[in-house]
Amino acid sequence: MSRVHLTDISLRFRHIWFRNLITYHRIWKVNFLVPLLEPAFYILAFGLGFSGLVGRVSYAGMQLEYTRFMAPALVATACMWNSFFETTYTSFVRMYYQKTFDGILATPVSVEEIIIAEIVWAASKAMAAVAVMLAVLIPIGYANFPGALLCIPLAFMGGLAFASIGMFFTGIVPTIDMFNLPIFLFITPMFLFSGTFFPVSGIPDWAGICSLAFPLYHMVELTRFLCIGAIESQPAFNLAYLLLFTMIFGYLALGAMKRRLIK
Amino acid sequence: MAGIKTGKEMSIIEARHVVKRFGQFTAVDDVSFAVERGEFFALLGPNGAGKTSTIRMIYGFSPLTAGRMEIFGLDIGSEWRKIRSRLGVCQQENTLDPDLTVAQNLFIYSRYFEMDKAVARRRAEELLEFFALTGKRGAKVMELSGGLAKRLQLARALMAEPELLILDEPTTGLDPQSRHQVWDRLFELKKRGLSMVLTTHYMDEAENLCDRLLIMDHGRIIAEGRPQDLIIAHAAESVIEIDGPSAELRNYVKQHAVEHDDLGERLIIYAEPRGELESQVREKFCVESCRFRAGNLEDVFLRLTGRGLRE
Numbered sequence: 151m152s153r154v155h156l157t158d159i160s161l162r163f164r165h166i167w168f169r170n171l172i173t174y175h176r177i178w179k180v181n182f183l184v185p186l187l188e189p190a191f192y193i194l195a196f197g198l199g200f201s202g203l204v205g206r207v208s209y210a211g212m213q214l215e216y217t218r219f220m221a222p223a224l225v226a227t228a229c230m231w232n233s234f235f236e237t238t239y240t241s242f243v244r245m246y247y248q249k250t251f252d253g254i255l256a257t258p259v260s261v262e263e264i265i266i267a268e269i270v271w272a273a274s275k276a277m278a279a280v281a282v283m284l285a286v287l288i289p290i291g292y293a294n295f296p297g298a299l300l301c302i303p304l305a306f307m308g309g310l311a312f313a314s315i316g317m318f319f320t321g322i323v324p325t326i327d328m329f330n331l332p333i334f335l336f337i338t339p340m341f342l343f344s345g346t347f348f349p350v351s352g353i354p355d356w357a358g359i360c361s362l363a364f365p366l367y368h369m370v371e372l373t374r375f376l377c378i379g380a381i382e383s384q385p386a387f388n389l390a391y392l393l394l395f396t397m398i399f400g401y402l403a404l405g406a407m408k409r410r411l412i413k
Numbered sequence: 414m415a416g417i418k419t420g421k422e423m424s425i426i427e428a429r430h431v432v433k434r435f436g437q438f439t440a441v442d443d444v445s446f447a448v449e450r451g452e453f454f455a456l457l458g459p460n461g462a463g464k465t466s467t468i469r470m471i472y473g474f475s476p477l478t479a480g481r482m483e484i485f486g487l488d489i490g491s492e493w494r495k496i497r498s499r500l501g502v503c504q505q506e507n508t509l510d511p512d513l514t515v516a517q518n519l520f521i522y523s524r525y526f527e528m529d530k531a532v533a534r535r536r537a538e539e540l541l542e543f544f545a546l547t548g549k550r551g552a553k554v555m556e557l558s559g560g561l562a563k564r565l566q567l568a569r570a571l572m573a574e575p576e577l578l579i580l581d582e583p584t585t586g587l588d589p590q591s592r593h594q595v596w597d598r599l600f601e602l603k604k605r606g607l608s609m610v611l612t613t614h615y616m617d618e619a620e621n622l623c624d625r626l627l628i629m630d631h632g633r634i635i636a637e638g639r640p641q642d643l644i645i646a647h648a649a650e651s652v653i654e655i656d657g658p659s660a661e662l663r664n665y666v667k668q669h670a671v672e673h674d675d676l677g678e679r680l681i682i683y684a685e686p687r688g689e690l691e692s693q694v695r696e697k698f699c700v701e702s703c704r705f706r707a708g709n710l711e712d713v714f715l716r717l718t719g720r721g722l723r724e
């Protein structure tokens with residue numbers, strides 16, 4: 151009854167993307183402030199408070215200053231937070247409280263298109279946040295120019311992955327406060343154990359293998375590669391993993407959301 | 414196949430043995446009806462009768478559990494996109510976009526229909542004018558009163574110049590002024606030849622606006638026809654209400670096998686206008702509290718669906 155129809159997906163989804171852009175535009179100053187200031191806060195805090203304790207990090211055969219090691223991971227985590235929050239809390243509000251999707255379902259737009267639009271929108275938002283961050287990181291020498299600019303399209307790809315799993319959770323959580331659960335059980339461990347704050351090569355093998363399952367790990371590896379040219383994994387493998395993750399959870403999200411929206 | 418119609422005479426909506434189940438619960442139970450082009454059609458019924466469920470199957474929001482639904486001669490299951498691009502829906506709940514302004518609500522909606530942008534802008538202006546919303550164009554939807562929000566929802570439903578307008582309780586919660594304003598607009602649209610399907614709990618609304626209606630209860634159709642015909646068939650053209658009926662009146666009514674409802678505190682007699690019965694009752698029993706009035710759709714509705722409350 152509510153099976154996913156991939157044939158019901160057309161470019162019409164772009165109109166919902168555009169709708170989201172308009173609402174985003176209204177509060178764009180707030181939206182830009184966070185990625186603008188976030189890297190500055192982290193680098194200041196970790197640079198001032200942490201470097202005395204940690205010293206240098208050895209990564210991919212290099213000895214890196216701690217803040218230099220960590221800064222690219224900030225780009226990756228910003229991508230994650232932006233896209234994941236968009237398809238969880240924000241989409242849930244649109245779906246459940248504002249009934250925006252119910253309204254759209256009276257027009258020639260399919261459920262599939264609504265969900266694709268939400269996911270693509272979230273990825274676009276992540277991409278914008280990453281672009282703003284790079285505008286801070288590149289001038290202060292924490293990301294190579296112009297190589298690091300590739301983080302922008304990468305953020306779109308990674309954004310799709312995080313947005314897809316977020317949308318999947320939106321399709322299954324009973325109430326909005328239940329997002330605490332996937333955040334606590336999935337996002338937080340991922341945030342900590344994806345080579346963000348310490349290299350995965352430094353932790354026990356079993357933990358390192360677990361990290362491989364996290365899309366954020368692959369994002370962090372790729373952003374670090376693009377920002378400072380150092381990587382401990384295979385970029386092609388990282389990209390392939392992100393793509394596969396997006397396809398699996400994108401499809402699951404379509405199913406879960408369709409079951410939820412179609413009455 | 415018998416019953417196939419072509420061209421002009423084709424029904425705008427044709428529901429055949431439509432069933433909607435939610436788990437074990439049957440919300441719409443084998444419903445068949447047809448709406449002709451240019452008709453103003455109403456779906457009436459108590460809370461939970463299955464009106465919204467039926468309407469949602471018309472515009473392809475809910476899939477049918479069984480049966481067949483054709484709109485403009487197209488099957489809603491396979492041709493939903495074509496169908497939805499030709500109809501406008503004013504949903505029961507407020508589905509306006511609270512993140513957008515009044516004018517943006519109309520414009521963004523037109524994008525979902527892929528309307529030409531210049532045409533859409535012009536259309537939005539016309540509709541803001543038509544629903545007296547021009548002064549509110551820049552307002553946030555959250556700031557609108559219930560009446561204004563409903564008018565905006567109607568305007569939005571009309572954005573893509575639909576051939577069929579679906580209205581799920583368009584006047585619920587409105588004050589009499591707003592209600593009459595909406596009625597005026599609907600009358601105007603009807604004159605222009607728009608086909609409409611309406612649900613409402615206001616019987617006067619259905620009686621005044623609709624050409625034809627059906628009454629549902631527990632997911633089934635229990636009556637169908639033109640308002641006046643239904644009144645004659647299920648109530649009467651003339652009605653007498655007597656408060657605190659006397660024993661003699663009750664006797665009289667029984668002896669003469671008069672069509673009536675005894676509500677204890679009140680007796681309702683269904684009579685012919687200016688008939689023998691009416692004058693008899695007037696002379697013999699109407700010392701004080703008697704009301705003579707025309708029969709209406711509310712009489713029909715209450716007689717057919719009972720006076721008990723729905724859960």
Ligand SMILES: Nc1ncnc2c1ncn2[C@@H]1O[C@H](COP(=O)(O)OP(=O)(O)OP(=O)(O)O)[C@@H](O)[C@H]1O
Binds near residue numbers: 413435459460
């Ligand atoms: N998504 C759903 N899941 C389960 N039951 C539902 C669902 N939607 C409606 N129902 C049930 O189906 C029945 C018919 O509901 P429907 O909304 O069609 O009634 P209605 O005639 O529009 O009533 P109202 O006048 O209150 O709007 C109700 O008993 C309702 O509880």
Ligand SMILES: [Mg+2]
Binds near residue numbers: 465466505581
């Ligand atoms: Mg209803």
